[in-house]
Amino acid sequence: MISKSCKYAIRACVFIASRVDEDIKLSVKEIAHEIEAPAAFTGKIMQTLNKRRIVTSLKGPYGGFYCEKFQLDTPILEIVNAIDGLAVFKECVMGLHQCSDDHPCPMHFEYSKTKEALLRSFSETTIGSLANKFIDGDSFLTNV
């Protein structure tokens, strides 16, 4: 569905957002440890997220990654777009390059519904809303 990199990215964003109130920046190492991902690889992903202004970074001592208030409203869709692109929400299940209502593959009309539901869900869900669920202890970012 979505790539491993993208899953790391979503977990990282939610974790950082959950610490938005504390005036601290989180290092790659801390983030990687929390989300149970390889540190160097996490660094690469954070780089991309920073470039796309999904999170903010600061170099040097006491530096690291953090979430600005406005970034809490970022839809999860933007993370997926930054890491994987939007193909998963658009591509034909059967792999046709041109698949549309006018030139449909045999699964088109049925599958379109699912893709739309998925797109809506990812657009409406924000980093902040997920962070709140995590803060409240209703959900988790790591394995037991």
Add this chain to the structure above:
Amino acid sequence: MISKSCKYAIRACVFIASRVDEDIKLSVKEIAHEIEAPAAFTGKIMQTLNKRRIVTSLKGPYGGFYCEKFQLDTPILEIVNAIDGLAVFKECVMGLHQCSDDHPCPMHFEYSKTKEALLRSFSETTIGSLANKFIDGDSFLTNV
């Protein structure tokens, strides 16, 4: 969502099923041409589909691949299972190894609905039903 190989597989199955009434067997070359996929790679995929009894094959002259009547009732889910496995219908969007109603990731309850809808759709859709849509000219297996 699903792999390129799996998309080739679904297209191939539907094409073969659409020829079930003719008493002919289709060669890898013919299948590959119809579904616009590389021939050798299509051969590998057909091999897997035959092993899983999703299609039937016969070696030698006048041989090739064909669909037996009972195989028309095979759910598309079985093709996905044969090529990609069922992870896409089961895995956590955020990549947790243990994600469940009891230990949910922040997207769990929302995303579970989509996964269930997808699983239901793929279980209820059969190769034969897609082949009929193709035969009727309501849908296509190739680009324009």
Add this chain to the structure above:
DNA sequence: TTTATAAAAGACAACTTTATCTTTTATAAA
């Protein structure tokens, strides 16, 4: 039985994704 044909099987190559390591750049504090 021999021959031609087509899938099966196996080895291998290209490309993409995931992951690591080293060097460079920015910045806060001393």
Add this chain to the structure above:
DNA sequence: TTTATAAAAGATAAAGTTGTCTTTTATAAA
């Protein structure tokens, strides 16, 4: 200004997916 620190950038490597080519096996027809 110097120093220590942490991200950015770049090169490289491992693993997985996609794709090719050659050899082997099965089978239908002559």
